[in-house]
Amino acid sequence: MTTAARLMHLGAFLMETGHHVAAWRHPDVQADAGTDFRAYAALASMAERACFDAIFVADSVAANVDDSATRAARSDRLDPLTLLPALAAVTARIGLIATATTTYNEPYHLARKFASLDHISGGRAGWNLVTSDNAAEARNFGRTEHVGHAERYARAREFHRVVTGLWDSWADDSFVRDKASGAYYDAATLRVLNHDGPHFSVAGPLNVPRPVQGWPVVVQAGASDAGRDLAAQTADVVFTAHARLDSAQAFYRDMKARAVAAGRAPGDLKIMPGLSVVVARTDDEARERFDALQALVDPVAGVAMLARMLGNFDLSGYPLDGPLPELPLTDSGQRSRQALLTALAGDERLTIRELVLRIAAGRGHVTVVGSATTVADLMQTWFESDAADGFNVMPAELPAGLDAFCSLVVPELQRRGLFRTAYTGRTLREHLGLQRPVRA
Amino acid sequence: MTTAARLMHLGAFLMETGHHVAAWRHPDVQADAGTDFRAYAALASMAERACFDAIFVADSVAANVDDSATRAARSDRLDPLTLLPALAAVTARIGLIATATTTYNEPYHLARKFASLDHISGGRAGWNLVTSDNAAEARNFGRTEHVGHAERYARAREFHRVVTGLWDSWADDSFVRDKASGAYYDAATLRVLNHDGPHFSVAGPLNVPRPVQGWPVVVQAGASDAGRDLAAQTADVVFTAHARLDSAQAFYRDMKARAVAAGRAPGDLKIMPGLSVVVARTDDEARERFDALQALVDPVAGVAMLARMLGNFDLSGYPLDGPLPELPLTDSGQRSRQALLTALAGDERLTIRELVLRIAAGRGHVTVVGSATTVADLMQTWFESDAADGFNVMPAELPAGLDAFCSLVVPELQRRGLFRTAYTGRTLREHLGLQRPVRA
Numbered sequence: 001m002t003t004a005a006r007l008m009h010l011g012a013f014l015m016e017t018g019h020h021v022a023a024w025r026h027p028d029v030q031a032d033a034g035t036d037f038r039a040y041a042a043l044a045s046m047a048e049r050a051c052f053d054a055i056f057v058a059d060s061v062a063a064n065v066d067d068s069a070t071r072a073a074r075s076d077r078l079d080p081l082t083l084l085p086a087l088a089a090v091t092a093r094i095g096l097i098a099t100a101t102t103t104y105n106e107p108y109h110l111a112r113k114f115a116s117l118d119h120i121s122g123g124r125a126g127w128n129l130v131t132s133d134n135a136a137e138a139r140n141f142g143r144t145e146h147v148g149h150a151e152r153y154a155r156a157r158e159f160h161r162v163v164t165g166l167w168d169s170w171a172d173d174s175f176v177r178d179k180a181s182g183a184y185y186d187a188a189t190l191r192v193l194n195h196d197g198p199h200f201s202v203a204g205p206l207n208v209p210r211p212v213q214g215w216p217v218v219v220q221a222g223a224s225d226a227g228r229d230l231a232a233q234t235a236d237v238v239f240t241a242h243a244r245l246d247s248a249q250a251f252y253r254d255m256k257a258r259a260v261a262a263g264r265a266p267g268d269l270k271i272m273p274g275l276s277v278v279v280a281r282t283d284d285e286a287r288e289r290f291d292a293l294q295a296l297v298d299p300v301a302g303v304a305m306l307a308r309m310l311g312n313f314d315l316s317g318y319p320l321d322g323p324l325p326e327l328p329l330t331d332s333g334q335r336s337r338q339a340l341l342t343a344l345a346g347d348e349r350l351t352i353r354e355l356v357l358r359i360a361a362g363r364g365h366v367t368v369v370g371s372a373t374t375v376a377d378l379m380q381t382w383f384e385s386d387a388a389d390g391f392n393v394m395p396a397e398l399p400a401g402l403d404a405f406c407s408l409v410v411p412e413l414q415r416r417g418l419f420r421t422a423y424t425g426r427t428l429r430e431h432l433g434l435q436r437p438v439r440a
Numbered sequence: 441m442t443t444a445a446r447l448m449h450l451g452a453f454l455m456e457t458g459h460h461v462a463a464w465r466h467p468d469v470q471a472d473a474g475t476d477f478r479a480y481a482a483l484a485s486m487a488e489r490a491c492f493d494a495i496f497v498a499d500s501v502a503a504n505v506d507d508s509a510t511r512a513a514r515s516d517r518l519d520p521l522t523l524l525p526a527l528a529a530v531t532a533r534i535g536l537i538a539t540a541t542t543t544y545n546e547p548y549h550l551a552r553k554f555a556s557l558d559h560i561s562g563g564r565a566g567w568n569l570v571t572s573d574n575a576a577e578a579r580n581f582g583r584t585e586h587v588g589h590a591e592r593y594a595r596a597r598e599f600h601r602v603v604t605g606l607w608d609s610w611a612d613d614s615f616v617r618d619k620a621s622g623a624y625y626d627a628a629t630l631r632v633l634n635h636d637g638p639h640f641s642v643a644g645p646l647n648v649p650r651p652v653q654g655w656p657v658v659v660q661a662g663a664s665d666a667g668r669d670l671a672a673q674t675a676d677v678v679f680t681a682h683a684r685l686d687s688a689q690a691f692y693r694d695m696k697a698r699a700v701a702a703g704r705a706p707g708d709l710k711i712m713p714g715l716s717v718v719v720a721r722t723d724d725e726a727r728e729r730f731d732a733l734q735a736l737v738d739p740v741a742g743v744a745m746l747a748r749m750l751g752n753f754d755l756s757g758y759p760l761d762g763p764l765p766e767l768p769l770t771d772s773g774q775r776s777r778q779a780l781l782t783a784l785a786g787d788e789r790l791t792i793r794e795l796v797l798r799i800a801a802g803r804g805h806v807t808v809v810g811s812a813t814t815v816a817d818l819m820q821t822w823f824e825s826d827a828a829d830g831f832n833v834m835p836a837e838l839p840a841g842l843d844a845f846c847s848l849v850v851p852e853l854q855r856r857g858l859f860r861t862a863y864t865g866r867t868l869r870e871h872l873g874l875q876r877p878v879r880a
Contacts, residue, residue: 024617024624031617035649037560041529061548063609063647070627076615076649082556085522089481089529106544108501108580116522120477139643140548169503175516177464177471182738184464187510203579207503209475209516298622 008383008418009270009390009432010410011056011097011239012047014040017073018397019276020361021305022296024073028400034077037086043399044087047094050406051420053431054095054126056219056239056392057083061104062136068304081113088121095428097126097219102159103152104132104141108202110159111166114216115208123212123427128219128239131156133333134312149331153226155199160218160234162202165193167215168439169205213429214437223251223336232258236434237270239392241337241365243344248273248366248387270432275379275391276362279404283370290369293396294357302356309363310338320353340364361396372408379409380418448823448858449710449830449872450850451496451537451679452487454480457513458837459716460801461745462736464513468840474517477526483839484527487534490846491860493871494535494566496659496679496832497523501544502576508744521553528561535868537566537659542599543592544572544581548642550599551606554656555648563652563867568659568679571596573773574752589771593666595639600658600674602642605633607655608879609645653869654877663691663776672698676874677710679832681777681805683784688713688806688827710872715819715831716802719844723810730809733836734797742796749803750778760793780804801836812848819849820858 016034017024024031033039044055057080064074080098088096096117100110110127118125131152132138138146147155171189178184193204220235222228231238238255242248256266278293280286299320307315311330318325324345330338341364345355361367368378382388395401413419425431456474457464464471473479484495497520504514520538528536536557540550550567558565571592572578578586587595611629618624633644660671661679671678678695682688696706718733720726739760747755751770758765764785770778781804785795801807808818822828835841853859865871 025619025622027619031619032615035559037529060647061552063645065627065630065632065645067627070625071622073617073624075625075647076610077647078559079552079556079648081522082525082553082560085525086529086560089477089526104546105549106581109545109549112501112519113522116519119475119518120522120526136643139641141546142641170516175472177513179465179467179471182465182511182736182741184513185510185515187505187507190505192505201579201582203576205503205505207500207515207517208519296622301622 005417007420008379008413009053009272010419011054011272011390011392012043012052012402013056013058013274013392013394014043014398015058015394016077018401019363019394020293020396021072021302022293022298022360023397025296026293026397029397031073033398034073037078037083039399040083040087041090043402044091044094046399046402046406048091050410051423052094053390054097054428055087056097056128057099059099059101060137061101061132062134062140064136066304068300071298072301072304081117085117085120088117088124093423093426095124095126095217095431096121097128097217099128099130101130101132102156103147104137107159107162107200108166111163111206112208115167115206115211118211118213118216119208123429125211125213126217126219126428128221129156129160129235130221131333146332149224149333150226153230157230158197158199162193162195162200164215165195166202166204166206167211169193170210171439172210175209210439213427214439217428217432217434228255228258231255232269233262235269237272237432240271240273241340241363242273243340243364243366245382245385245387248382249385252387268434270389272390272392273382273388274362274365274394276365276367276394276396277375277405278361278369278396278401279372279375279408281371281408283374286370290361290396294360297357297360299353299356302360303352305363306341306352306356306359309334309359310341311335315352318352321351324350324352324355337364362394365394372412375409376412376416379413380416383418445857447860448819448853449493449712450859451494451712451830451832452483452492452842453496453498453714453832453834454483454838455498455834456517458841459803459834460733460836461512461742462733462738462800463837465736466733466837469837471513473838474513477518477523479839480523480527481530483842484531484534486839486842486846488531490850491863492534493830494537494868495527496537496568497539499539499541500577501541501572502574502580504576506744508740511738512741512744521557525557525560528557528564533863533866535564535566535657535871536561537568537657539568539570541570541572542596543587544577547599547602547640548606548646551603551646552648555607555646555651558651558653558656559648563869565651565653566657566659566868568661569596569600569675570661571773586772589664589773590666593670597670598637598639602633602635602640604655605635606642606644606646607651609633610650611879612650615649650879653867654879657868657872657874668695668698671695672709673702675709677712677872680711680713681780681803682713683780683804683806685822685825685827688822689825692827708874710829712830712832713822713828714802714805714834716805716807716834716836717815717845718801718809718836718841719812719815719848721811721848723814726810730801730836734800737797737800739793739796742800743792745803746781746792746796746799749774749799750781751775755792758792761791764790764792764795777804802834805834812852815849816852816856819853820856823858
């Protein structure tokens, strides 16, 4: 491999027992792994041995307890910003990306927590900056309804400005700690933020030194116009959902163009689609594993998941073996996912049951089932045809699905010269090939 | 030692480079230890080898950056709720107590974080529930002044009710995760909180299973009448500051009586005064270590610390070698500390400089300087004369001060039958001899 080779970036998206809606029912799966730290520690170590750029953990600030939830493993999880510091202590090189919402947090708290995680991990922290779009979350924070789309994004933008301003409270060398003179920090280099905006009034400075990475890596997943603009201006990595190559290519082109329009280089913004994957030694064996998971899908749980992804419309009155009804455009954050799924159902004339099974593993992300060659072929095609700078890998079931990816697909990607064989950097920014922000 | 022996409880109060205001300047001290995870990990392991009940970490949601702060090591630290999960991963038995304010947090977030820490640590989480009383913190959360005393305590009380209600969202056996039937949880045992009060409206349920300890241990340190009542009704442990035995005894009697009045047994509430300590092989050697630290005190930093503890009065206009001026009663949360320090200065006719030196190590907590015998004698006296159920140990400098305590004082306490020689419990509640809360 020459030094000039462009390498793929890989995130391990760890979702409790696995991404497949029925994973927890699989005989190989530990059903309570979603709240078992040791299970997470084993997964993080596994991904680190395979040289993944990062692990990635989703979040929600509410339990899903509608009637169907009793049949789905999505009501309990660990807080990502409590889990990832613990994983930092048992890993050495892999990045640690936690989801945290701007809608129901205070920027001072999140700035501190990510700065602290960055220090504890030696520069491996990443923040998946999201907005919250559902009523269940709103009701845990003194509201009766979720915050509207435009308002959420205005708040998110200001939130990001405050957090990055707080990260820059101190210069990299502010803390001189000179024992002889008694000078602990150099006041001339201190910057008090004194932010006063429509959503936040935050004086600062942060009570944590400047993060090891300058700024922890910022990940976003917004697909709306406002979400894309915010990401193009402020994100380092965009996590995105596409079922097909052409859609991923269009998104990739659009995001790189928006980044350039925002005065950035295309390489400053890494595009990482989700990749739902079931891999085994042969295509047939992978298909058998996938079919075994599909056979465990509970229709009630599956339809409820579909309904949430379409924007919380009630589908219980429609026959499972009939078509998806026409739905009004959702006002929730699921608008782009709704469009993706509606198009998928229309293009292929899927019944509700077929659509549920189609998204059971990947929730609309491209799903590949096959041998290492099959999986690597798809990844290489997307990577080499301007659809992806890497992938957020979504194993259908854990830990076996991640283990199979690490032992089968990673070596294949390495043979093809598409993925690192050892870490060359120390920080998540270095893994991703991103500049360390200079304090302006 | 018989099984009936009453044993002392010990917390290791880890304050950055040590509790002495000049500790960071000592030649043996790593000046940047306050933001170095490895330094904390070494301290936690040291305390665990000595069978401490817990480590204890303070907090503030603001940096101290007044003019004097450039000369004091109190402007940078790690977020406790990010630090302690990482320490959970590198320890096995010791309790982990994080300070978190009720004034500028949301109960859903804190309930989740402590529940997650409790799961990650196998039942070792503790929450030092505090209120925030200063303007610097207020200005980081959209306010111009700090919240008044009565309002802070009303909010704290409601905050505690919401958090404990969220911890009880699920029964201990709600998550049945029955692979055969597809039932993930038992909806009949779920309790949706639907709290709607003056400060918070929180629907719940929590998206984390019931904590290992039922409820993580709750610690409080309020000394006002409202603070004492709240602690007597809701705390498991009270951390408290006393310079003299008689004051500690009066507090101990008062708190046990208030607990009984609240319908609890006296043993349900553990009273743990802070113990500022410098120990060495002989009294003379300890005095030399202490004197070396005292010689490093910067008057500017020392007077500023004193001023904060008196309620943020400006002392810069008063001569260092003159008496403490008469001060109006502070409206801040420092009222009891102000009373303690004013009495100390008056009783012993101390100058400002002498008072600064008197509190340089312990900020008003009893300070003992001497051999293991000297230290153990004081601890035994307080423990056996209704002044303390244990101590929150405050080493003057770290790591040497904690190391000396563990290698000299702990064996002496063990020889006297006053402290455990091995952990007998798994959880922090078990270490402290506290019942696991039954879900009502």
